[in-house]
Each structure stands twice: as C-alpha cells, then as structure tokens.
Amino acid sequence: MKSFPILGKCLTLASSLLLLGHSHLAAAQDKITWTMVSPLTPAIAYMPLYQQLADNITERSQGRLTVNFLSFGQHPFKGPDILTAVRDGVVQIGNSADVYVSSLEPAVAFMGLPFLFDNLEQAKTTFNALKEPYYQPIFADKYQSELLTSFVISGSAIHAKKPLDNSDALKGQKIRVFGKESGDMIRLLGGEPATVAFGELYTALQRGTIDGALTGMDGANAARVYEVVDNNTWWNWSYPVEFTFVNRQALAALPEDLQTIVREEAASINAELQANRDLGTMRLLIKAIEQDGITVTGLSAANLADFRTRTQPILDEWQGKTGALGEQAFAIYHQLHDSAAQ
Structure with a gap:
C-alpha cells in the first residue's frame, strides 16, 4: 500500500493542535x-x-x-x-x-397615519x-x-414662519415632508409637499425654498430650525x-x-x-420657548376634526393597500378605543 508521509505529518500536527491548543x-x-x-x-x-x-x-x-x-x-x-x-x-x-x-x-406605517390618536398615552397603549x-x-x-x-415618539409638529393651524393658513405653503403619508396629508390639507434632505433643512428654511417643515422636536433641535423660523404648530398628527x-x-x-x-x-x-x-x-x-422665543400654537377641536375628515382618504388607501394586515391593525385599534369610550 502506498504511504503518504506528508499527509501523515499533517494529520499528526492537526491532532496536536486539537489536543494542545483546543482552548x-x-x-x-x-x-x-x-x-x-x-x-x-x-x-x-x-x-x-x-x-x-x-x-x-x-x-x-x-x-x-x-x-x-x-x-x-x-x-x-x-x-x-x-x-x-x-x-x-x-x-x-x-x-x-x-x-x-x-x-x-407600508404595513409598519400604522402609527404614522394622520390624526389617529388623541395623546401619547393612547398611542403607547x-x-x-x-x-x-x-x-x-x-x-x-x-x-x-x-x-x-x-x-x-410624540411631538410631531410643523415648524414654520407663521402658525399653520387651519387649512386656510396652509394654502400655498411649501412644507417639507418625509414619506408618502405625510406628503399626502399636506396635500389634502391645502399645502404643497416638498422633499428636502434633513441635512439641508436649515438652509431650505433660511432661504425660503420651503415655508415649513414636518419633524419632531429632536429633529428640529438637531437641525437648529428655530434659528430661522419662530413658530411651532403642535399637531401631534402621528406617533412614529x-x-x-x-x-x-x-x-x-x-x-x-x-x-x-x-x-x-x-x-x-x-x-x-x-x-x-x-x-x-x-x-x-x-427650551425652544424659553431660549429661542418661539410661538407654540395648537389645533382647536374644530380644526382637528376638520383635519381628520380631510385626511381620511389616507387611512382608507393605506388599509386597502395593506389588506388583511391593515384590517388586523385597525381591529386591535378599535377594540382598544371603542371599549375605552364606553
């Protein structure tokens, strides 16, 4: 039988490594x-x-x-x-x-649908x-x-050069959005959605390329938007x-x-x-109120109801697009909030 001395040496070496160096x-x-x-x-x-x-x-x-x-x-x-x-x-x-x-x-966007929730605790629940x-x-x-x-996350607001708390105020306003749902929302409320990279938000507001921006307070603070605009309309339109x-x-x-x-x-x-x-x-x-001197405006009950009515097509489209998943999400939502309302 033919021998393989080199192979034998390799096997011996491998065995030694396994025994002596296993750890x-x-x-x-x-x-x-x-x-x-x-x-x-x-x-x-x-x-x-x-x-x-x-x-x-x-x-x-x-x-x-x-x-x-x-x-x-x-x-x-x-x-x-x-x-x-x-x-x-x-x-x-x-x-x-x-x-x-x-x-x-699209199915993960449920919490981002417009004006579903009254407050943070409801959204978290x-x-x-x-x-x-x-x-x-x-x-x-x-x-x-x-x-x-x-x-x-709470605090989804619209940061602009004037209060934007009704559909008349939004007419013709170019607003930075970040996704289909937010773009459709601005369009249905009378504004003009615009796409602006986050890193260009400050400059776009400063130069008037856009009139306002949708973002949370963290985004507004990070982008230093209150150096160039002085109004926050506290929509809390979504809880991403x-x-x-x-x-x-x-x-x-x-x-x-x-x-x-x-x-x-x-x-x-x-x-x-x-x-x-x-x-x-x-x-x-x-901090923005005390240090930057911004004006904060909310939505009246009447304007909130109007916004909800105007943006209902977004909810309908989303549910049609997501099918059984969308139905499941809304079933859980209604089970929670219909029982809470009783």
Whole structure:
C-alpha cells in the first residue's frame, strides 16, 4: 500500500493542535464582531443610548461579541436600506423608524397615519397591543429580523414662519415632508409637499425654498430650525415608532448566553429610550420657548376634526393597500378605543 508521509505529518500536527491548543482555538472562534447602523445623526439627543447598547453588549460578553455602532455618515445606508441590509445579513443590527421604511413595507406605517390618536398615552397603549401580534411577525416573516427595541415618539409638529393651524393658513405653503403619508396629508390639507434632505433643512428654511417643515422636536433641535423660523404648530398628527432589529440567523448562531445578553441589554435600553423620549420631547419644547422665543400654537377641536375628515382618504388607501394586515391593525385599534369610550 502506498504511504503518504506528508499527509501523515499533517494529520499528526492537526491532532496536536486539537489536543494542545483546543482552548485557544475555541477562544478565537468565540470572538464575534457585529455591525449596528442607524440613519440618525449624533446630534439627536438619545443617540448615546444606542451607543450604550452596543457598549453594554460588548462589555457584558467580555469581548466575545463586539458590536460596532455606526451613525449617519459612517455607513452607506439610508433609512429604508437598513431594513434590507439587516434582512440580507449585510449588517447584523439596524435602527430605523416606520416613517423611513413605510415605502418599503407600508404595513409598519400604522402609527404614522394622520390624526389617529388623541395623546401619547393612547398611542403607547395601542402600540403595546400591536407589537407582538402585528409588528413582530412582519419583521420576522418578511425581513428575517427580530425586534430588539421599539419606542413611540410624540411631538410631531410643523415648524414654520407663521402658525399653520387651519387649512386656510396652509394654502400655498411649501412644507417639507418625509414619506408618502405625510406628503399626502399636506396635500389634502391645502399645502404643497416638498422633499428636502434633513441635512439641508436649515438652509431650505433660511432661504425660503420651503415655508415649513414636518419633524419632531429632536429633529428640529438637531437641525437648529428655530434659528430661522419662530413658530411651532403642535399637531401631534402621528406617533412614529423607532425600531432596532437584529438578523434572526445571526442571533440564532450565537451561543445561548450571548443571545440572552443581546435581548436583555436591548430590553433595558428600550425602557430608557421610551422614558427619555417621554420627557425629552417636552424639555426640547420648553427650551425652544424659553431660549429661542418661539410661538407654540395648537389645533382647536374644530380644526382637528376638520383635519381628520380631510385626511381620511389616507387611512382608507393605506388599509386597502395593506389588506388583511391593515384590517388586523385597525381591529386591535378599535377594540382598544371603542371599549375605552364606553
């Protein structure tokens, strides 16, 4: 029989490595690096909490799982791209909001539909009821992702050079929007929707390219819009949800103790994110009033009712587009709020 001395030596060497260096090889295999991306800029007030999530996972795993967090400008992905990047495993964790991904997945835009809710608590109650039966399956089935964090944001306002609290005031006003639903809303209320990149918002308002902008208080503060406009019309027309999702295959490939660490640290940060936004939005509004001298105007009951009537076609179109999913979302919504009204 022909012998293979070189092969024999290789096998002997491999055996020696397995016996003598097994612990070193195992340790090397345990070192995993993940990437987490966000479309938000570091100027957003709660961005440090996402960095803290990445750091906490890295520290608690003792470096076995390192999570590198990249914000806007440090990666090539836009808001909608992040969901597909996580789905395809290009990155392991992504952060985005329903308003960014609604063009890709209309069903996640439910909380962003216009004038559904009277206040933040009502919106939070609704989202909590929707999260497990509605949102989680959408991300799992279509995008191979599991939700890690998800919180509701209040303070969706229109920032402009004059109060925009009725349809007459909106006529002819060019308003920056961020998605189909918000664009349709402005059009139905008499304004002219305009698309402006967030980084160009300040200049567009300053030069009069647009007359106003839809954004939350965090966005307004980060873009310093109150240096160039001095009115906030407090519509609270939607309560968008911001998500962080993880690729399910990447998560399942981790040892069980690391999976537990990822989920537990995400749950802890999620509670901080929601608490931060509940207080942070109002703090930013107070800051804008006291330091920037802005005028805040609300919607009267009559104008709110008028806005709801005018924007009803958006709800109807969305439900027709989303089919059974849309019916499910509205069924949960009506079950909650019809019973509360009794």
